[in-house]
Amino acid sequence: xxxxxxxxxxxxxxxxxxxxxxxxxxxxxxxxxxxxxxxxxxxxxxxxxxxxxxxxxxxxxxxxxxxxxxxxxxxxxxxxxxxxxxxxxxxxxxxxxxxxxxxxxxxxxxxxxxxxxxxxxxxxxxxxxxxxxxxxxxxxxxxxxxxxxxxxxxxxxxxxxxxxxxxxxxxxxxxxxxxxxxxxxxxxxxxxxxxxxxxxxxxxxxxxxxxxxxxxxxxxxxxxxxxxxxxxxxxxxxxxxxxxxxxxxxxxxxxxxxxxxxxxxxxxxxxxxxxxxxxxxxxxxxxxxxxxxxxxxxxxxxxxxxxxxxxxxxxxxxxxxxxxxxxxxxxxxxxxxxxxxxxxxxxxxxxxxxxxxxxxxxxxxxxxxxxxxxxxxxxxxxxxxxxxxxxxxxxxxxxxxxxxxx
Numbered sequence: 474x475x476x477x478x479x480x481x482x483x484x485x486x487x488x489x490x491x492x493x494x495x496x497x498x499x500x501x502x503x504x505x506x507x508x509x510x511x512x513x514x515x516x517x518x519x520x521x522x523x524x525x526x527x528x529x530x531x532x533x534x535x536x537x538x539x540x541x542x543x544x545x546x547x548x549x550x551x552x553x554x555x556x557x558x559x560x561x562x563x564x565x566x567x568x569x570x571x572x573x574x575x576x577x578x579x580x581x582x583x584x585x586x587x588x589x590x591x592x593x594x595x596x597x598x599x600x601x602x603x604x605x606x607x608x609x610x611x612x613x614x615x616x617x618x619x620x621x622x623x624x625x626x627x628x629x630x631x632x633x634x635x636x637x638x639x640x641x642x643x644x645x646x647x648x649x650x651x652x653x654x655x656x657x658x659x660x661x662x663x664x665x666x667x668x669x670x671x672x673x674x675x676x677x678x679x680x681x682x683x684x685x686x687x688x689x690x691x692x693x694x695x696x697x698x699x700x701x702x703x704x705x706x707x708x709x710x711x712x713x714x715x716x717x718x719x720x721x722x723x724x725x726x727x728x729x730x731x732x733x734x735x736x737x738x739x740x741x742x743x744x745x746x747x748x749x750x751x752x753x754x755x756x757x758x759x760x761x762x763x764x765x766x767x768x769x770x771x772x773x774x775x776x777x778x779x780x781x782x783x784x785x786x787x788x789x790x791x792x793x794x795x796x797x798x799x800x801x802x803x804x805x806x807x808x809x810x811x812x813x814x815x816x817x818x819x820x821x822x823x824x825x826x827x828x829x830x831x832x833x834x835x836x837x838x839x840x841x842x843x844x845x846x847x848x849x850x851x852x853x854x855x856x857x858x859x860x861x862x863x864x865x866x867x868x869x870x871x872x873x874x875x876x877x878x879x
Contacts, residue, residue, distance in 0.1 A: 513538035513558050519568060520848050521870050523550075523862035525855035526578035531872060532608070534576040534586050535864075536566055541574050541588045543608055549860075550872040559602055559614055564590035567597055567625065570744040571689035573849075575628050579635045582607035585667070587617065587629045587639060595687075597625030599641055601667070601674065617665065618677040621645035624663070626689040626746070634697040636723075637667035639674060642686055642704075646679065659707045660686035664700070666723060680718060680726040683707045689746030695755070698723035701780060703732065703749040703759055713737045715747055715761050717780040733774060733786050735765030745797070752803035756830045759783065760799035760810065771799045771812055775831035784831070790814060790823070804854035809875050810834070811850050811861060819843075822850045822861060824875060841873050 510517030518535035525531055531546040533553070544556040567589040574588035584604040589597045600614040617624060617639055627641035643663035650657030662681040665674040685705035695701050699720045706716035706729060715732040732747075747761035757776040763769055763786075771789040776782060789812055790796030799812040808827040813820055823837040841850075841863055848864040852875070861873040 511538060513540045513542050515544070515553065515556070515870060518864055518870070520573040521864040522573050522576055523851060523853050523872065524576050524578060525853055527580055527856065529855045529857060532576055532578050532584070533870065534574040536568065536574055539566060541566070541586065543576065543584070543586055545608055550870055557608060557611060559586070559611060562590040564592050564598060567591040571626060571746050577629050577631045577637060579631045584608045585629055585637050586611070587627045589625055589627060591625070596623035599624040599627040601629070601639065615673060617641065617674055618663070620677065622648045628690055628692045630692050630694070632694045632697050632700070636698070638664065638700050639667060640664040640690060640692055640700065640702055642684065642690065643677065643679065644686065646682055658683045658711065660684055662690070662702065662704055681706070681729060685713050687742030687744060691747045691749035693749045693751040695719050695751055695779065701749065701751060701757065703747045705746070711738060711740065713739060714765065717757070719780050730781050732759055732761065732783055733763070733768065733772065735763040735768040737763065737765035739764060748800045750801045750803040750808070752808065752830065754830060755779070758801045758803055758808055758831055760801045762797070762799070771796050773799065773801065773810055798849040800850055800852050802852035802854060802859060804859045809852050809859055811852055813850055820847055822863060840875065841871060843867050
């Protein structure tokens with residue numbers, strides 16, 4: 474394990490040296506000096522995650538001052554409600570490159586926030602906090618599971634019926650195997666439903682053993698009670714390529730289908746997870762970072778058969794710039810694809826759009842830029858439009874409309 478972590482640190486160090494930091498401080502209006510950012514305010518956020526509720530209100534959760542906070546905005550982030558700050562965790566919050574608080578908002582004032590802390594041995598402890606009064610107050614945060622020594626990269630979303638689903642990378646089976654002296658590669662993909670707001674999650678279920686233990690996972694819905702999860706799997710021979718599982722029903726994970734044959738034979742942590750979107754037409758859209766012997770870089774592909782097969786990978790970005798953090802969104806009849814580019818001095822978010830379910834794409838165009846550190850670019854949709862959600866050191870938190878090109 475120590476060797477694995479050393480390899481991971483070496484890989485991440487090399488990657489960060491070629492890419493702007495994924496952590497940022499910032500504010501909606503003014504970005505104070507980084508040294509002054511020691512409060513829980515959005516001005517000091519290292520990571521911010523945005524989403525819209527069904528009525529078009531913007532919600533943001535962020536990590537600052539060692540705490541998780543939540544606030545909402547009715548004017549696209551120009552002003553925010555008084556934030557609610559969740560209780561401090563016993564261990565420090567997980568601030569790894571692929572870790573961030575998640576938020577899902579539904580009808581009737583229901584808000585769900587998930588996040589994780591982490592110890593010095595990279596064991597994560599994930600929590601869920603709920604609000605039933607439109608984010609005015611939150612229940613005491615509860616562990617997402619009590620039967621595992623580590624949970625990381627949790628993600629939560631509401632299905633079309635408003636049911637909350639949580640998935641994460643879990644190490645219970647890895648710990649059991651180690652105790653029994655048996656080999657076990659990676660960790661496991663686990664899930665649970667939250668059908669009773671204010672109650673507890675259902676007991677965790679393992680959807681897939683032997684997945685990569687150190688990359689975030691992506692979540693979308695193929696229908697009510699049918700989550701689809703994109704994750705870095707461990708295939709035969711120790712190949713760590715991406716795969717998709719679509720649930721047959723709310724209790725039954727489907728078969729594992731490979732996204733792409735990257736041939737990633739590497740015993741290290743890329744800390745660079747994928748994204749997944751499913752349009753109303755049922756087409757799956759996926760982006761990922763490849764570090765294989767066959768493919769390297771950022772890629773996009775789509776599937777028209779429920780994730781069983783995908784189109785040939787499409788390379789993203791210019792060979793003259795360093796690219797990272799691709800993200801895809803299917804909304805309002807369009808598909809949006811964004812990623813970060815760094816030319817040595819400036820970081821930009823480049824956007825591409827597709828009007829034909831991912832078959833053809835517009836040329837990339839810059840929609841936002843910064844000269845300093847920045848968070849991952851996230852794409853979010855309201856009932857009225859689609860937007861970039863981006864936190865930067867210099868400019869603060871921004872919500873940028875995605876104007877599609879003709």
